[in-house]
Amino acid sequence: DAKTTQPxxxxxxxxxxxxxxxxxxTISGTDYIHWYRQLPSxxxxxxxxxxxxxxxxxxxxxxxxxxxxxxxxxxxxxxxxDAAVYYCIRREKLTFGTxxxxxxxx
Amino acid sequence: xxxxxxxxxxxxxxTGQSMTLQCAQxxxxxxxxxxxxxxxxxxxxxxxxxxxxxxxxxEVPNGYNVSRLNKREFSLRLESAAPSQTSVYFCxxxxxxxxxxxxxxxxxxxxxxxxV
Numbered sequence: 001d002a003k004t005t006q007p008x009x010x011x012x013x014x015x016x017x018x019x020x021x022x023x024x025x026t027i028s029g030t031d032y033i034h035w036y037r038q039l040p041s042x043x044x045x046x047x048x049x050x051x052x053x054x055x056x057x058x059x060x061x062x063x064x065x066x067x068x069x070x071x072x073x074x075x076x077x078x079x080x081x082d083a084a085v086y087y088c089i090r091r092e093k094l095t096f097g098t099x100x101x102x103x104x105x106x
Numbered sequence: 107x108x109x110x111x112x113x114x115x116x117x118x119x120x121t122g123q124s125m126t127l128q129c130a131q132x133x134x135x136x137x138x139x140x141x142x143x144x145x146x147x148x149x150x151x152x153x154x155x156x157x158x159x160x161x162x163x164x165e166v167p168n169g170y171n172v173s174r175l176n177k178r179e180f181s182l183r184l185e186s187a188a189p190s191q192t193s194v195y196f197c198x199x200x201x202x203x204x205x206x207x208x209x210x211x212x213x214x215x216x217x218x219x220x221x222v
Contacts, residue, residue, distance in 0.1 A: 030204075030207070031207070032207045032208060034210070034211075036211075036213075041216075042215060042216075043110075043196050043198075043213035043214055043215050044149070044198075044213045045213070046210035046211065046212070049208070049210065085148075087148065087149075091206075091207045092207065093151075094139060094154070094198070094200070094211055095150075095151050095164070095165065096141070096148040096149040096150070096151075097148050098147060098148040099148055
């Protein structure tokens, strides 16, 4: 199966770091890992992606396991605007699982 | 920047009616996609077009047809709408191939379709 595995939901306190895990144990060596998020009533928006090395951008960091079977999206300081469904996907097919619904507690 | 534009934004159909959902992108992308999202679910791929002139089935193609009209436009047609096709439909575009793998995909804002 080309899909990834993520927890259905997570909660975090505002202004604290959030670590969102993803398992992709059958990923091929050339397939990129992408993360998207979906705010209520909107289309998905890109967050970050990587192949083997850890990646940082203005929104988040992506830590990829050495064996590439799992990865973790890191939001360094969660805000209320980060409440969304986060999807980890294998870019080769651009197919989505059910994602992780992140709730931020004020 | 327009990005990916979907029309219409909302639509109500009666069972058995037909309609075409339109999608256009202005980023010169080769690949385009159609998804549906049911309440509380993730996006499921209906059809995709890796490049102009090609289309392929995704996870849930039954009841739908697509047309890649040109590089910019990718339409989704429901020939005989059924209540089970009530959903939010999203279109996306991206580069293709290895360049596509290393760049982001862009999504439209969705079309909310209700079939009664």
